Amino acid sequence: MVANISRVESAVIDGRARTPRYIQRQLFALHDALSRSLPDIARSIASDGAVGTAEAWAEIAKTMEVVKLEYANVNPAQCIESEYSLARGKENAQRRLPYGCAFIIPARHTPFYSIIQPVCASIATGNCVVVEIAPSASAVARLLATIMAAVLETDTFAVVDQLPAIPSSLRGQVVVVDGSGKTARDIGRGAAIYLETPHSRTVAVVDRSSNVRAAAKDLVRSRMCFGGTSPYAPSLVLVNEFVLDDFCRAATESLTSLLHSTGSTQGGKPRRGGALDSSVQKAVDQQEAEMIVSTAAGSIVVLRSR
Structure with missing residues:
Protein backbone atom coordinates (compact mmCIF):
# COMPACT_ATOMS: atom_id res chain seq x y z
CA MET A 1 0.00 0.00 0.00
CA THR A 197 -22.67 11.75 1.49
CA PRO A 198 -25.42 13.16 3.74
CA HIS A 199 -26.42 10.79 6.52
CA SER A 200 -29.23 12.84 8.00
CA ARG A 201 -32.88 11.92 7.46
CA THR A 202 -34.43 12.85 4.12
CA VAL A 203 -37.78 14.64 4.18
CA ALA A 204 -40.18 15.00 1.23
CA VAL A 205 -42.93 17.62 1.02
CA VAL A 206 -46.20 17.13 -0.90
CA ASP A 207 -48.01 20.44 -1.34
CA ARG A 208 -51.72 20.75 -2.12
CA SER A 209 -50.84 21.94 -5.62
CA SER A 210 -48.76 18.81 -6.31
CA ASN A 211 -49.58 16.02 -8.72
CA VAL A 212 -50.53 13.70 -5.87
CA ARG A 213 -50.55 10.41 -7.79
CA ALA A 214 -47.18 11.09 -9.41
CA ALA A 215 -45.71 12.17 -6.08
CA ALA A 216 -47.00 9.05 -4.32
CA LYS A 217 -45.65 6.76 -7.03
CA ASP A 218 -42.19 8.36 -7.03
CA LEU A 219 -41.92 8.46 -3.24
CA VAL A 220 -42.96 4.83 -2.83
CA ARG A 221 -40.48 3.73 -5.47
CA SER A 222 -37.63 5.75 -3.98
CA ARG A 223 -38.32 4.18 -0.58
CA MET A 224 -38.71 0.62 -1.83
CA CYS A 225 -36.28 0.22 -4.73
CA PHE A 226 -32.72 -1.04 -4.19
CA GLY A 227 -33.69 -2.41 -0.81
CA GLY A 228 -34.53 1.03 0.53
CA THR A 229 -30.85 1.72 1.20
CA SER A 230 -30.51 5.02 -0.64
CA PRO A 231 -29.49 7.94 1.60
CA TYR A 232 -31.95 10.03 -0.41
CA ALA A 233 -34.91 7.71 0.15
CA PRO A 234 -37.46 9.73 2.19
CA SER A 235 -37.71 8.81 5.85
CA LEU A 236 -40.60 11.20 6.36
CA VAL A 237 -43.21 12.67 4.02
CA LEU A 238 -44.97 15.90 4.96
CA VAL A 239 -48.33 16.07 3.20
CA ASN A 240 -50.75 18.99 3.06
CA GLU A 241 -53.87 17.95 4.97
CA PHE A 242 -56.17 18.87 2.07
CA VAL A 243 -54.61 16.15 -0.11
CA LEU A 244 -53.72 13.67 2.64
CA ASP A 245 -56.50 11.18 1.90
CA ASP A 246 -55.79 11.25 -1.84
CA PHE A 247 -52.09 10.78 -1.18
CA CYS A 248 -52.66 7.82 1.15
CA ARG A 249 -54.86 6.10 -1.43
CA ALA A 250 -52.33 6.73 -4.21
CA ALA A 251 -49.42 5.57 -2.04
CA THR A 252 -51.25 2.38 -1.09
CA GLU A 253 -52.01 1.65 -4.75
CA SER A 254 -48.39 2.31 -5.71
CA LEU A 255 -47.03 0.09 -2.92
CA THR A 256 -49.43 -2.73 -3.80
CA SER A 257 -48.61 -2.46 -7.50
CA LEU A 258 -44.87 -2.42 -6.84
CA LEU A 259 -45.00 -5.46 -4.58
CA HIS A 260 -47.19 -7.30 -7.08
CA SER A 261 -44.78 -6.64 -9.95
CA THR A 262 -41.52 -7.34 -8.10
CA GLY A 263 -42.56 -9.41 -5.09
CA SER A 264 -41.87 -8.46 -1.48
CA THR A 265 -38.46 -10.09 -1.81
CA GLN A 266 -35.72 -9.80 -4.38
CA GLY A 267 -33.44 -12.72 -5.07
CA GLY A 268 -35.04 -14.66 -2.22
CA LYS A 269 -33.97 -12.08 0.38
CA PRO A 270 -36.31 -9.87 2.40
CA ARG A 271 -36.30 -6.23 1.45
CA ARG A 272 -35.29 -3.72 4.07
CA GLY A 273 -37.99 -1.58 5.64
CA GLY A 274 -40.54 -4.06 6.98
CA ALA A 275 -40.02 -3.20 10.66
CA LEU A 276 -41.29 0.12 11.96
CA ASP A 277 -39.05 2.59 13.71
CA SER A 278 -39.49 2.20 17.47
CA SER A 279 -40.86 5.73 17.89
CA VAL A 280 -43.36 5.19 15.08
CA GLN A 281 -44.45 1.84 16.53
CA LYS A 282 -44.95 3.53 19.89
CA ALA A 283 -47.12 6.21 18.28
CA VAL A 284 -49.22 3.51 16.59
CA ASP A 285 -49.63 1.65 19.89
CA GLN A 286 -50.74 4.84 21.62
CA GLN A 287 -53.14 5.63 18.76
CA GLU A 288 -51.23 8.79 17.90
CA ALA A 289 -50.64 7.37 14.43
CA GLU A 290 -52.80 5.46 11.97
CA MET A 291 -51.52 2.38 10.18
CA ILE A 292 -52.76 2.67 6.58
CA VAL A 293 -51.10 -0.47 5.22
CA SER A 294 -48.50 -2.89 6.55
CA THR A 295 -46.51 -5.43 4.54
CA ALA A 296 -43.35 -7.45 5.01
CA ALA A 297 -41.56 -4.97 2.78
CA GLY A 298 -42.80 -1.70 4.27
CA SER A 299 -45.65 0.22 5.82
CA ILE A 300 -47.55 3.46 5.34
CA VAL A 301 -48.30 5.24 8.61
CA VAL A 302 -50.00 8.61 9.12
CA LEU A 303 -48.71 10.48 12.17
CA ARG A 304 -51.59 12.50 13.60
CA SER A 305 -49.70 13.97 16.55
CA ARG A 306 -46.96 16.52 15.96
Missing part, protein backbone atom coordinates in the same frame (compact mmCIF):
# COMPACT_ATOMS: atom_id res chain seq x y z
CA VAL A 2 2.80 2.41 0.88
CA ALA A 3 4.52 1.77 -2.45
CA ASN A 4 1.31 2.38 -4.38
CA ILE A 5 0.66 5.67 -2.58
CA SER A 6 4.24 6.79 -3.21
CA ARG A 7 3.87 6.16 -6.93
CA VAL A 8 0.58 8.05 -7.04
CA GLU A 9 2.15 10.90 -5.07
CA SER A 10 4.94 11.17 -7.66
CA ALA A 11 2.40 11.11 -10.51
CA VAL A 12 0.44 13.97 -8.92
CA ILE A 13 3.57 16.09 -8.66
CA ASP A 14 4.48 15.32 -12.30
CA GLY A 15 0.94 15.93 -13.57
CA ARG A 16 1.04 12.56 -15.29
CA ALA A 17 -2.75 12.06 -15.42
CA ARG A 18 -3.63 15.37 -17.07
CA THR A 19 -3.16 14.74 -20.80
CA PRO A 20 -6.36 14.05 -22.78
CA ARG A 21 -4.98 11.01 -24.62
CA TYR A 22 -3.94 9.46 -21.34
CA ILE A 23 -7.41 10.12 -19.92
CA GLN A 24 -9.03 8.51 -22.96
CA ARG A 25 -6.84 5.42 -22.69
CA GLN A 26 -7.69 4.97 -19.04
CA LEU A 27 -11.44 5.38 -19.55
CA PHE A 28 -11.42 3.08 -22.59
CA ALA A 29 -9.50 0.39 -20.71
CA LEU A 30 -11.90 0.63 -17.78
CA HIS A 31 -15.01 0.44 -19.98
CA ASP A 32 -13.60 -2.52 -21.91
CA ALA A 33 -12.73 -4.43 -18.73
CA LEU A 34 -16.12 -3.75 -17.17
CA SER A 35 -17.94 -4.78 -20.37
CA ARG A 36 -16.21 -8.16 -20.32
CA SER A 37 -17.18 -8.73 -16.69
CA LEU A 38 -20.82 -7.62 -16.66
CA PRO A 39 -22.38 -11.04 -15.86
CA ASP A 40 -20.02 -11.47 -12.89
CA ILE A 41 -20.75 -7.91 -11.74
CA ALA A 42 -24.52 -8.48 -11.93
CA ARG A 43 -24.24 -11.65 -9.86
CA SER A 44 -22.07 -9.88 -7.29
CA ILE A 45 -24.53 -6.99 -6.94
CA ALA A 46 -27.46 -9.38 -6.48
CA SER A 47 -25.55 -11.48 -3.94
CA ASP A 48 -24.67 -8.50 -1.75
CA GLY A 49 -28.14 -7.60 -0.53
CA ALA A 50 -31.85 -7.23 -1.17
CA VAL A 51 -31.45 -6.27 -4.83
CA GLY A 52 -33.07 -8.20 -7.64
CA THR A 53 -31.68 -8.98 -11.07
CA ALA A 54 -33.61 -6.14 -12.75
CA GLU A 55 -32.30 -3.58 -10.26
CA ALA A 56 -28.76 -4.93 -10.61
CA TRP A 57 -28.84 -4.50 -14.38
CA ALA A 58 -30.42 -1.06 -14.03
CA GLU A 59 -27.48 0.01 -11.86
CA ILE A 60 -25.06 -1.50 -14.37
CA ALA A 61 -26.69 0.29 -17.33
CA LYS A 62 -26.56 3.65 -15.57
CA THR A 63 -22.95 3.14 -14.55
CA MET A 64 -21.77 2.12 -18.01
CA GLU A 65 -23.55 5.16 -19.42
CA VAL A 66 -21.49 7.34 -17.07
CA VAL A 67 -18.22 5.82 -18.31
CA LYS A 68 -19.18 6.38 -21.95
CA LEU A 69 -20.28 9.95 -21.26
CA GLU A 70 -17.02 10.84 -19.50
CA TYR A 71 -15.05 9.39 -22.42
CA ALA A 72 -17.15 11.29 -24.98
CA ASN A 73 -16.59 14.58 -23.15
CA VAL A 74 -12.81 14.39 -23.54
CA ASN A 75 -11.82 16.62 -26.47
CA PRO A 76 -8.06 16.45 -27.27
CA ALA A 77 -8.31 19.05 -30.05
CA GLN A 78 -9.93 21.54 -27.73
CA CYS A 79 -7.34 20.82 -25.03
CA ILE A 80 -4.50 21.54 -27.48
CA GLU A 81 -6.21 24.71 -28.66
CA SER A 82 -6.56 25.87 -25.07
CA GLU A 83 -2.97 24.96 -24.19
CA TYR A 84 -1.48 27.00 -27.03
CA SER A 85 -3.93 29.91 -26.87
CA LEU A 86 -1.49 32.25 -25.14
CA ALA A 87 1.20 31.48 -27.68
CA ARG A 88 -1.26 32.59 -30.36
CA GLY A 89 -2.12 35.80 -28.56
CA LYS A 90 -5.47 34.59 -27.26
CA GLU A 91 -6.79 34.76 -23.73
CA ASN A 92 -7.41 31.55 -21.84
CA ALA A 93 -9.72 32.67 -19.05
CA GLN A 94 -11.49 29.30 -19.07
CA ARG A 95 -8.33 27.33 -18.19
CA ARG A 96 -8.94 24.83 -15.40
CA LEU A 97 -6.44 22.59 -13.63
CA PRO A 98 -7.19 19.39 -11.72
CA TYR A 99 -6.57 19.35 -7.99
CA GLY A 100 -4.21 16.41 -8.37
CA CYS A 101 -5.67 13.38 -6.62
CA ALA A 102 -9.00 11.97 -5.44
CA PHE A 103 -9.35 9.83 -2.33
CA ILE A 104 -12.56 7.80 -2.65
CA ILE A 105 -14.48 5.96 0.07
CA PRO A 106 -17.40 4.21 -1.70
CA ALA A 107 -20.97 4.29 -0.46
CA ARG A 108 -22.72 1.09 0.58
CA HIS A 109 -25.76 1.96 -1.52
CA THR A 110 -25.41 0.92 -5.20
CA PRO A 111 -21.70 0.05 -4.68
CA PHE A 112 -21.00 -0.50 -8.38
CA TYR A 113 -22.17 3.00 -9.30
CA SER A 114 -20.71 4.62 -6.17
CA ILE A 115 -17.23 3.30 -7.04
CA ILE A 116 -17.12 3.69 -10.82
CA GLN A 117 -18.80 7.12 -11.06
CA PRO A 118 -16.31 9.06 -8.87
CA VAL A 119 -13.39 7.08 -10.32
CA CYS A 120 -14.41 8.04 -13.87
CA ALA A 121 -15.10 11.66 -12.93
CA SER A 122 -11.69 11.91 -11.28
CA ILE A 123 -9.87 10.35 -14.23
CA ALA A 124 -11.77 12.51 -16.73
CA THR A 125 -10.70 15.69 -14.93
CA GLY A 126 -7.04 14.69 -14.92
CA ASN A 127 -6.70 13.48 -11.34
CA CYS A 128 -4.93 10.48 -9.90
CA VAL A 129 -7.19 8.16 -7.91
CA VAL A 130 -6.89 6.20 -4.67
CA VAL A 131 -9.89 4.03 -3.69
CA GLU A 132 -10.47 2.47 -0.30
CA ILE A 133 -11.85 -1.07 -0.58
CA ALA A 134 -11.42 -3.12 2.58
CA PRO A 135 -11.18 -6.94 2.52
CA SER A 136 -14.56 -6.99 4.30
CA ALA A 137 -16.21 -4.87 1.58
CA SER A 138 -19.08 -6.13 -0.57
CA ALA A 139 -18.52 -8.78 -3.22
CA VAL A 140 -18.95 -6.31 -6.08
CA ALA A 141 -16.48 -3.87 -4.46
CA ARG A 142 -13.84 -6.60 -4.18
CA LEU A 143 -14.49 -7.65 -7.76
CA LEU A 144 -14.11 -4.07 -8.98
CA ALA A 145 -10.87 -3.71 -7.05
CA THR A 146 -9.46 -6.65 -8.99
CA ILE A 147 -10.75 -5.38 -12.35
CA MET A 148 -9.54 -1.79 -11.92
CA ALA A 149 -6.13 -2.75 -10.54
CA ALA A 150 -5.56 -4.96 -13.59
CA VAL A 151 -6.31 -2.35 -16.28
CA LEU A 152 -5.60 1.09 -14.83
CA GLU A 153 -2.07 2.50 -14.64
CA THR A 154 -0.49 1.79 -11.27
CA ASP A 155 1.31 5.15 -11.37
CA THR A 156 -1.96 7.07 -11.23
CA PHE A 157 -4.37 4.60 -9.64
CA ALA A 158 -4.29 2.55 -6.45
CA VAL A 159 -6.65 0.44 -4.36
CA VAL A 160 -5.92 0.36 -0.63
CA ASP A 161 -7.44 -1.39 2.38
CA GLN A 162 -7.55 1.91 4.28
CA LEU A 163 -6.84 5.41 3.09
CA PRO A 164 -3.73 6.92 4.68
CA ALA A 165 -3.36 10.46 5.94
CA ILE A 166 -2.84 12.95 3.14
CA PRO A 167 0.93 13.31 2.54
CA SER A 168 2.39 16.71 3.33
CA SER A 169 3.47 17.12 -0.30
CA LEU A 170 -0.16 16.81 -1.43
CA ARG A 171 -1.76 19.20 1.06
CA GLY A 172 -4.39 21.20 -0.79
CA GLN A 173 -4.21 18.91 -3.84
CA VAL A 174 -6.54 16.11 -2.73
CA VAL A 175 -10.31 15.86 -3.09
CA VAL A 176 -11.85 13.41 -0.60
CA VAL A 177 -15.10 11.75 -1.72
CA ASP A 178 -16.56 10.05 1.33
CA GLY A 179 -19.63 8.02 0.46
CA SER A 180 -19.67 6.05 3.69
CA GLY A 181 -21.40 8.80 5.64
CA LYS A 182 -19.79 7.80 8.91
CA THR A 183 -16.03 8.05 8.63
CA ALA A 184 -14.65 9.01 12.02
CA ARG A 185 -11.04 9.34 10.84
CA ASP A 186 -9.35 12.65 10.10
CA ILE A 187 -9.02 11.69 6.46
CA GLY A 188 -10.16 15.13 5.33
CA ARG A 189 -7.35 16.98 7.11
CA GLY A 190 -5.26 18.71 4.46
CA ALA A 191 -7.81 18.10 1.68
CA ALA A 192 -8.70 20.82 -0.80
CA ILE A 193 -12.34 19.67 -0.83
CA TYR A 194 -14.17 17.16 1.36
CA LEU A 195 -17.34 15.77 -0.23
CA GLU A 196 -19.48 13.69 2.10
Whole structure:
Protein backbone atom coordinates (compact mmCIF):
# COMPACT_ATOMS: atom_id res chain seq x y z
CA MET A 1 0.00 0.00 0.00
CA VAL A 2 2.80 2.41 0.88
CA ALA A 3 4.52 1.77 -2.45
CA ASN A 4 1.31 2.38 -4.38
CA ILE A 5 0.66 5.67 -2.58
CA SER A 6 4.24 6.79 -3.21
CA ARG A 7 3.87 6.16 -6.93
CA VAL A 8 0.58 8.05 -7.04
CA GLU A 9 2.15 10.90 -5.07
CA SER A 10 4.94 11.17 -7.66
CA ALA A 11 2.40 11.11 -10.51
CA VAL A 12 0.44 13.97 -8.92
CA ILE A 13 3.57 16.09 -8.66
CA ASP A 14 4.48 15.32 -12.30
CA GLY A 15 0.94 15.93 -13.57
CA ARG A 16 1.04 12.56 -15.29
CA ALA A 17 -2.75 12.06 -15.42
CA ARG A 18 -3.63 15.37 -17.07
CA THR A 19 -3.16 14.74 -20.80
CA PRO A 20 -6.36 14.05 -22.78
CA ARG A 21 -4.98 11.01 -24.62
CA TYR A 22 -3.94 9.46 -21.34
CA ILE A 23 -7.41 10.12 -19.92
CA GLN A 24 -9.03 8.51 -22.96
CA ARG A 25 -6.84 5.42 -22.69
CA GLN A 26 -7.69 4.97 -19.04
CA LEU A 27 -11.44 5.38 -19.55
CA PHE A 28 -11.42 3.08 -22.59
CA ALA A 29 -9.50 0.39 -20.71
CA LEU A 30 -11.90 0.63 -17.78
CA HIS A 31 -15.01 0.44 -19.98
CA ASP A 32 -13.60 -2.52 -21.91
CA ALA A 33 -12.73 -4.43 -18.73
CA LEU A 34 -16.12 -3.75 -17.17
CA SER A 35 -17.94 -4.78 -20.37
CA ARG A 36 -16.21 -8.16 -20.32
CA SER A 37 -17.18 -8.73 -16.69
CA LEU A 38 -20.82 -7.62 -16.66
CA PRO A 39 -22.38 -11.04 -15.86
CA ASP A 40 -20.02 -11.47 -12.89
CA ILE A 41 -20.75 -7.91 -11.74
CA ALA A 42 -24.52 -8.48 -11.93
CA ARG A 43 -24.24 -11.65 -9.86
CA SER A 44 -22.07 -9.88 -7.29
CA ILE A 45 -24.53 -6.99 -6.94
CA ALA A 46 -27.46 -9.38 -6.48
CA SER A 47 -25.55 -11.48 -3.94
CA ASP A 48 -24.67 -8.50 -1.75
CA GLY A 49 -28.14 -7.60 -0.53
CA ALA A 50 -31.85 -7.23 -1.17
CA VAL A 51 -31.45 -6.27 -4.83
CA GLY A 52 -33.07 -8.20 -7.64
CA THR A 53 -31.68 -8.98 -11.07
CA ALA A 54 -33.61 -6.14 -12.75
CA GLU A 55 -32.30 -3.58 -10.26
CA ALA A 56 -28.76 -4.93 -10.61
CA TRP A 57 -28.84 -4.50 -14.38
CA ALA A 58 -30.42 -1.06 -14.03
CA GLU A 59 -27.48 0.01 -11.86
CA ILE A 60 -25.06 -1.50 -14.37
CA ALA A 61 -26.69 0.29 -17.33
CA LYS A 62 -26.56 3.65 -15.57
CA THR A 63 -22.95 3.14 -14.55
CA MET A 64 -21.77 2.12 -18.01
CA GLU A 65 -23.55 5.16 -19.42
CA VAL A 66 -21.49 7.34 -17.07
CA VAL A 67 -18.22 5.82 -18.31
CA LYS A 68 -19.18 6.38 -21.95
CA LEU A 69 -20.28 9.95 -21.26
CA GLU A 70 -17.02 10.84 -19.50
CA TYR A 71 -15.05 9.39 -22.42
CA ALA A 72 -17.15 11.29 -24.98
CA ASN A 73 -16.59 14.58 -23.15
CA VAL A 74 -12.81 14.39 -23.54
CA ASN A 75 -11.82 16.62 -26.47
CA PRO A 76 -8.06 16.45 -27.27
CA ALA A 77 -8.31 19.05 -30.05
CA GLN A 78 -9.93 21.54 -27.73
CA CYS A 79 -7.34 20.82 -25.03
CA ILE A 80 -4.50 21.54 -27.48
CA GLU A 81 -6.21 24.71 -28.66
CA SER A 82 -6.56 25.87 -25.07
CA GLU A 83 -2.97 24.96 -24.19
CA TYR A 84 -1.48 27.00 -27.03
CA SER A 85 -3.93 29.91 -26.87
CA LEU A 86 -1.49 32.25 -25.14
CA ALA A 87 1.20 31.48 -27.68
CA ARG A 88 -1.26 32.59 -30.36
CA GLY A 89 -2.12 35.80 -28.56
CA LYS A 90 -5.47 34.59 -27.26
CA GLU A 91 -6.79 34.76 -23.73
CA ASN A 92 -7.41 31.55 -21.84
CA ALA A 93 -9.72 32.67 -19.05
CA GLN A 94 -11.49 29.30 -19.07
CA ARG A 95 -8.33 27.33 -18.19
CA ARG A 96 -8.94 24.83 -15.40
CA LEU A 97 -6.44 22.59 -13.63
CA PRO A 98 -7.19 19.39 -11.72
CA TYR A 99 -6.57 19.35 -7.99
CA GLY A 100 -4.21 16.41 -8.37
CA CYS A 101 -5.67 13.38 -6.62
CA ALA A 102 -9.00 11.97 -5.44
CA PHE A 103 -9.35 9.83 -2.33
CA ILE A 104 -12.56 7.80 -2.65
CA ILE A 105 -14.48 5.96 0.07
CA PRO A 106 -17.40 4.21 -1.70
CA ALA A 107 -20.97 4.29 -0.46
CA ARG A 108 -22.72 1.09 0.58
CA HIS A 109 -25.76 1.96 -1.52
CA THR A 110 -25.41 0.92 -5.20
CA PRO A 111 -21.70 0.05 -4.68
CA PHE A 112 -21.00 -0.50 -8.38
CA TYR A 113 -22.17 3.00 -9.30
CA SER A 114 -20.71 4.62 -6.17
CA ILE A 115 -17.23 3.30 -7.04
CA ILE A 116 -17.12 3.69 -10.82
CA GLN A 117 -18.80 7.12 -11.06
CA PRO A 118 -16.31 9.06 -8.87
CA VAL A 119 -13.39 7.08 -10.32
CA CYS A 120 -14.41 8.04 -13.87
CA ALA A 121 -15.10 11.66 -12.93
CA SER A 122 -11.69 11.91 -11.28
CA ILE A 123 -9.87 10.35 -14.23
CA ALA A 124 -11.77 12.51 -16.73
CA THR A 125 -10.70 15.69 -14.93
CA GLY A 126 -7.04 14.69 -14.92
CA ASN A 127 -6.70 13.48 -11.34
CA CYS A 128 -4.93 10.48 -9.90
CA VAL A 129 -7.19 8.16 -7.91
CA VAL A 130 -6.89 6.20 -4.67
CA VAL A 131 -9.89 4.03 -3.69
CA GLU A 132 -10.47 2.47 -0.30
CA ILE A 133 -11.85 -1.07 -0.58
CA ALA A 134 -11.42 -3.12 2.58
CA PRO A 135 -11.18 -6.94 2.52
CA SER A 136 -14.56 -6.99 4.30
CA ALA A 137 -16.21 -4.87 1.58
CA SER A 138 -19.08 -6.13 -0.57
CA ALA A 139 -18.52 -8.78 -3.22
CA VAL A 140 -18.95 -6.31 -6.08
CA ALA A 141 -16.48 -3.87 -4.46
CA ARG A 142 -13.84 -6.60 -4.18
CA LEU A 143 -14.49 -7.65 -7.76
CA LEU A 144 -14.11 -4.07 -8.98
CA ALA A 145 -10.87 -3.71 -7.05
CA THR A 146 -9.46 -6.65 -8.99
CA ILE A 147 -10.75 -5.38 -12.35
CA MET A 148 -9.54 -1.79 -11.92
CA ALA A 149 -6.13 -2.75 -10.54
CA ALA A 150 -5.56 -4.96 -13.59
CA VAL A 151 -6.31 -2.35 -16.28
CA LEU A 152 -5.60 1.09 -14.83
CA GLU A 153 -2.07 2.50 -14.64
CA THR A 154 -0.49 1.79 -11.27
CA ASP A 155 1.31 5.15 -11.37
CA THR A 156 -1.96 7.07 -11.23
CA PHE A 157 -4.37 4.60 -9.64
CA ALA A 158 -4.29 2.55 -6.45
CA VAL A 159 -6.65 0.44 -4.36
CA VAL A 160 -5.92 0.36 -0.63
CA ASP A 161 -7.44 -1.39 2.38
CA GLN A 162 -7.55 1.91 4.28
CA LEU A 163 -6.84 5.41 3.09
CA PRO A 164 -3.73 6.92 4.68
CA ALA A 165 -3.36 10.46 5.94
CA ILE A 166 -2.84 12.95 3.14
CA PRO A 167 0.93 13.31 2.54
CA SER A 168 2.39 16.71 3.33
CA SER A 169 3.47 17.12 -0.30
CA LEU A 170 -0.16 16.81 -1.43
CA ARG A 171 -1.76 19.20 1.06
CA GLY A 172 -4.39 21.20 -0.79
CA GLN A 173 -4.21 18.91 -3.84
CA VAL A 174 -6.54 16.11 -2.73
CA VAL A 175 -10.31 15.86 -3.09
CA VAL A 176 -11.85 13.41 -0.60
CA VAL A 177 -15.10 11.75 -1.72
CA ASP A 178 -16.56 10.05 1.33
CA GLY A 179 -19.63 8.02 0.46
CA SER A 180 -19.67 6.05 3.69
CA GLY A 181 -21.40 8.80 5.64
CA LYS A 182 -19.79 7.80 8.91
CA THR A 183 -16.03 8.05 8.63
CA ALA A 184 -14.65 9.01 12.02
CA ARG A 185 -11.04 9.34 10.84
CA ASP A 186 -9.35 12.65 10.10
CA ILE A 187 -9.02 11.69 6.46
CA GLY A 188 -10.16 15.13 5.33
CA ARG A 189 -7.35 16.98 7.11
CA GLY A 190 -5.26 18.71 4.46
CA ALA A 191 -7.81 18.10 1.68
CA ALA A 192 -8.70 20.82 -0.80
CA ILE A 193 -12.34 19.67 -0.83
CA TYR A 194 -14.17 17.16 1.36
CA LEU A 195 -17.34 15.77 -0.23
CA GLU A 196 -19.48 13.69 2.10
CA THR A 197 -22.67 11.75 1.49
CA PRO A 198 -25.42 13.16 3.74
CA HIS A 199 -26.42 10.79 6.52
CA SER A 200 -29.23 12.84 8.00
CA ARG A 201 -32.88 11.92 7.46
CA THR A 202 -34.43 12.85 4.12
CA VAL A 203 -37.78 14.64 4.18
CA ALA A 204 -40.18 15.00 1.23
CA VAL A 205 -42.93 17.62 1.02
CA VAL A 206 -46.20 17.13 -0.90
CA ASP A 207 -48.01 20.44 -1.34
CA ARG A 208 -51.72 20.75 -2.12
CA SER A 209 -50.84 21.94 -5.62
CA SER A 210 -48.76 18.81 -6.31
CA ASN A 211 -49.58 16.02 -8.72
CA VAL A 212 -50.53 13.70 -5.87
CA ARG A 213 -50.55 10.41 -7.79
CA ALA A 214 -47.18 11.09 -9.41
CA ALA A 215 -45.71 12.17 -6.08
CA ALA A 216 -47.00 9.05 -4.32
CA LYS A 217 -45.65 6.76 -7.03
CA ASP A 218 -42.19 8.36 -7.03
CA LEU A 219 -41.92 8.46 -3.24
CA VAL A 220 -42.96 4.83 -2.83
CA ARG A 221 -40.48 3.73 -5.47
CA SER A 222 -37.63 5.75 -3.98
CA ARG A 223 -38.32 4.18 -0.58
CA MET A 224 -38.71 0.62 -1.83
CA CYS A 225 -36.28 0.22 -4.73
CA PHE A 226 -32.72 -1.04 -4.19
CA GLY A 227 -33.69 -2.41 -0.81
CA GLY A 228 -34.53 1.03 0.53
CA THR A 229 -30.85 1.72 1.20
CA SER A 230 -30.51 5.02 -0.64
CA PRO A 231 -29.49 7.94 1.60
CA TYR A 232 -31.95 10.03 -0.41
CA ALA A 233 -34.91 7.71 0.15
CA PRO A 234 -37.46 9.73 2.19
CA SER A 235 -37.71 8.81 5.85
CA LEU A 236 -40.60 11.20 6.36
CA VAL A 237 -43.21 12.67 4.02
CA LEU A 238 -44.97 15.90 4.96
CA VAL A 239 -48.33 16.07 3.20
CA ASN A 240 -50.75 18.99 3.06
CA GLU A 241 -53.87 17.95 4.97
CA PHE A 242 -56.17 18.87 2.07
CA VAL A 243 -54.61 16.15 -0.11
CA LEU A 244 -53.72 13.67 2.64
CA ASP A 245 -56.50 11.18 1.90
CA ASP A 246 -55.79 11.25 -1.84
CA PHE A 247 -52.09 10.78 -1.18
CA CYS A 248 -52.66 7.82 1.15
CA ARG A 249 -54.86 6.10 -1.43
CA ALA A 250 -52.33 6.73 -4.21
CA ALA A 251 -49.42 5.57 -2.04
CA THR A 252 -51.25 2.38 -1.09
CA GLU A 253 -52.01 1.65 -4.75
CA SER A 254 -48.39 2.31 -5.71
CA LEU A 255 -47.03 0.09 -2.92
CA THR A 256 -49.43 -2.73 -3.80
CA SER A 257 -48.61 -2.46 -7.50
CA LEU A 258 -44.87 -2.42 -6.84
CA LEU A 259 -45.00 -5.46 -4.58
CA HIS A 260 -47.19 -7.30 -7.08
CA SER A 261 -44.78 -6.64 -9.95
CA THR A 262 -41.52 -7.34 -8.10
CA GLY A 263 -42.56 -9.41 -5.09
CA SER A 264 -41.87 -8.46 -1.48
CA THR A 265 -38.46 -10.09 -1.81
CA GLN A 266 -35.72 -9.80 -4.38
CA GLY A 267 -33.44 -12.72 -5.07
CA GLY A 268 -35.04 -14.66 -2.22
CA LYS A 269 -33.97 -12.08 0.38
CA PRO A 270 -36.31 -9.87 2.40
CA ARG A 271 -36.30 -6.23 1.45
CA ARG A 272 -35.29 -3.72 4.07
CA GLY A 273 -37.99 -1.58 5.64
CA GLY A 274 -40.54 -4.06 6.98
CA ALA A 275 -40.02 -3.20 10.66
CA LEU A 276 -41.29 0.12 11.96
CA ASP A 277 -39.05 2.59 13.71
CA SER A 278 -39.49 2.20 17.47
CA SER A 279 -40.86 5.73 17.89
CA VAL A 280 -43.36 5.19 15.08
CA GLN A 281 -44.45 1.84 16.53
CA LYS A 282 -44.95 3.53 19.89
CA ALA A 283 -47.12 6.21 18.28
CA VAL A 284 -49.22 3.51 16.59
CA ASP A 285 -49.63 1.65 19.89
CA GLN A 286 -50.74 4.84 21.62
CA GLN A 287 -53.14 5.63 18.76
CA GLU A 288 -51.23 8.79 17.90
CA ALA A 289 -50.64 7.37 14.43
CA GLU A 290 -52.80 5.46 11.97
CA MET A 291 -51.52 2.38 10.18
CA ILE A 292 -52.76 2.67 6.58
CA VAL A 293 -51.10 -0.47 5.22
CA SER A 294 -48.50 -2.89 6.55
CA THR A 295 -46.51 -5.43 4.54
CA ALA A 296 -43.35 -7.45 5.01
CA ALA A 297 -41.56 -4.97 2.78
CA GLY A 298 -42.80 -1.70 4.27
CA SER A 299 -45.65 0.22 5.82
CA ILE A 300 -47.55 3.46 5.34
CA VAL A 301 -48.30 5.24 8.61
CA VAL A 302 -50.00 8.61 9.12
CA LEU A 303 -48.71 10.48 12.17
CA ARG A 304 -51.59 12.50 13.60
CA SER A 305 -49.70 13.97 16.55
CA ARG A 306 -46.96 16.52 15.96
